[in-house]
Amino acid sequence: MFSFIHTSLLVLTGILLWWWYSTHIQRKKLPPGPYPLPIIGNLHLLGNLPHRALHKLSQKYGSIMSIRLGSVNAVIVSSPDAAKLFLGTHDAMFASRPKVQLSKYLYHGNKGILLSEYGEYWRNIRKFCIVELLSAAKLYGFAGMRKEEIGLMVEEIRVASMTHQVVNLSKTVGSLIEGMTCRMLFGRKNDETFIFSRLTDEFAELLGTFNLADYVPMLAPFDIQGLTQRFKSFGKDVDEMLEALITEHEEYKITKVQNHDQMNFIKILLSVKNKYSITHDNLSITIDRSSMKPILLDMVAGIIHTSKTSIEWVLSALIKHPRVMKKLQNELAIVVGDKRMVEETDLAKLNYLHMVVKETFRLYPVAPLLMPHKSTDDIIINGYDIPKHTHVFVNVWAFGHDPEVWSENWAEFLPERFLESEIDFRGPDFRLMQFSTGRRGCPAMSLALLNIYLAVSNLIHCFDWVLQIGMTPTDLDMNEKYVTTMAKVKPLLVVPTYRMGILSI
C-alpha cells in the first residue's frame, strides 16, 4: 500500500514538474498562446474543425501563436505577412517534417517525399520526381488519356440526364480522379477487379486520423487507438498491390503483351531503375524497388483526395452562385463554341475559370493548415524564440476569411476580386497559398490545376445543373468536415440537363 502511494506521488510530482517546466521555463519567450494543460497541452482546444478553432484563438493571441500539442511545441501562423517570414524569409529553417508513426510502416522507413525529413535524400528524390514524372513534357504525354476519361464521364452523365436522374457529383468526380490516377501511375483501368479505391479510402482515413502517439510518445507502446496495428496491415496490403503491379510491368517487358497504356509512372521508374539518368546525373541516390513504392504512394496521397475535393468545392460554389455559373458558361461559349468539349489547349484562355478556382480556394482550401513543417534549429522571429523541432502549421483558411486581407466583402463569393490582380498561387505575396510555397511547396501544382480546370470546365460547358426538387441554390449545404482534407459534409446531389448541340463525342 505504502509503495503504491509512494509511486503515485512520484508520478504526480514528475507530471507537475514537467508541466511547470514546459509552461514557465520553455515558454518564456515563445509567441503568445493559450495556457497548456499537463500531458495533453492544448490538444483539447482543437475540436473537429481545427482550422476554425485555431483561427478563433489567433484573433486573441495574434498571427504568430504558440500552442502545445501533447509534448510538442507548435506555432500557428495565421496571416500572409507572418507566412512570408516562415515560408519565405526563413524557408530553409522550416523545411523539415515532423516524424510520424505512419511513415515508418508505409514508406519503407521514410523513403518518400511527403513525410521525409529535410536532407539530401528528400532533396534528390523530390528533384527526381519533378524532372522524371511531373515535368510539363511528361504530363503532356497523358493528355490523350485525360481526354478519354473526361469523355467517358460526360457520356455517363449525359445518359443519366436523359431520364432526369439525380447524379452524385461528388462520387462521379471521385471516380474520374481515381480512374485518371490509375492510368497515369499504373497504366491500368480502375475496374472492380482492382483494390485501388478501397485502399485509397483507407489511406485517406489513416492519414486523416489524429494519432495521439505522435504527440504524446509515452502512449505509443499501448496503441490505444489501434493505429499501429492498422498501419502495419495497411502497409502490407499496399506493398503487395504495388509489388504485383511492378512485377507485372517487368514481365510485360519480356512478354510484350499489349495490356497497358503506352506510358505510365511505373514504366518510367523502371526505365531509370538502378542507373543515373542524364537529367539528374548529380543524383546521389539510385531508384530501386524500395524507393519506387513510396514515390508511387506519395503520388496517390497527393492526387486523390485533394483534387477530388477541390473540384467538388468549385462545382458546389458555382451551383450556389448562378450568376457566376452563367458568366463562366458564357466564357466557355465564346472560347470553345457550342460544338465540342473543352480541350487542354483552351484552358489558358479561360480567365474567368481561373478566377473562379482562385476564389473557391480562398474560401474553401482543401488543405486548410497545409502540411506540418518542422524547424531544424533555434531561431528568433519577430522577437519570439522558436525552438528547434517546433512544428509549424500555416492556417491558410484564416487568411481567406480575414477582412484585413480581402476587405469587408471577404465573405462574398466574388471571382471578380482577382480581375487585374497580381495575386497568384505561388506569390509574389502570400495571400493565396493553397499549394504552399518554398522548398516544401506542392511539386505537382500544374498537374492539379490541369485536372481541376479540365473537369470543371467540361462539366459546366456540357451540362446545366439544378439541385433536387424543392431546393434552391441558397439551400445548398456548404458545411465542411476535416479528415485528411477539408471536404464537404454532404455530397453534391444534382440533376443535369445536357446542353443540346454542344457535343460531338
Ligand code: HEM
Ligand atoms: C488540388 C490539389 C492539390 C493541393 C491543394 C495540394 C496541396 C499541397 C500542399 C499544401 C502540400 C504541402 C506543402 C507544404 O508542406 O508546405 C503539398 C505537398 C505535396 N504534394 Fe500536393 N496538392 C495537390 C495535388 C497534388 C498532386 C496531384 C500530387 C502528385 C501527383 C501532389 C504531390 C505532392 C507531394 C509529393 C507533396 C510533398 C512535397 C514535399 O514535402 O516536398 N499534390 N501539396
